[in-house]
Amino acid sequence: MQTALxxxxxxxxxxxxxxxEALAQxxxxxxxxxxxxxxxxxxxxxxxxxxxxxxTLDGETRExxxxxRRRLAENQAVLSxxxxxxxxxxxxxxxxIAAAESDGTYSSRPEFAGRVx
Numbered sequence: 208m209q210t211a212l213x214x215x216x217x218x219x220x221x222x223x224x225x226x227x228e229a230l231a232q233x234x235x236x237x238x239x240x241x242x243x244x245x246x247x248x249x250x251x252x253x254x255x256x257x258x259x260x261x262x263t264l265d266g267e268t269r270e271x272x273x274x275x276r277r278r279l280a281e282n283q284a285v286l287s288x289x290x291x292x293x294x295x296x297x298x299x300x301x302x303x304i305a306a307a308e309s310d311g312t313y314s315s316r317p318e319f320a321g322r323v324x
Contacts, residue, residue: 209268212255216275219248223282230285 222244229236261269 208255209265212252212268213271215248215251215255216271219245219252220275220278222248223278227282227285230289
């Protein structure tokens with residue numbers, strides 16, 4: 208059972224590493240496929256650990272799961288950073304589009320005050 212748990216943890220960690228590396232290096236990655244792989248791995252781990260108590264695990268397996276928990280936290284931080292950056296970029300783009308489309312007629316922005324068409 209613990210061998211299966213180690214193998215499942217290894218597979219999940221490999222997916223997390225590929226995703227984190229691709230995001231860190233700004234390489235293209237299929238996020239839908241990656242999310243599917245992560246979900247499958249997490250489901251597998253959930254099934255393997257159902258009914259287990261931490262006391263029944265050997266020290267090596269407990270340590271392996273702690274390492275996996277850290278890898279998940281690191282991956283979450285990388286994903287969070289990319290979501291924040293995407294939000295900031297989309298906000299800048301939306302403001303730029305709005306400014307380009309506006310002639311200032313209904314704007315209270317001072318840079319448009321007194322502008323004649």
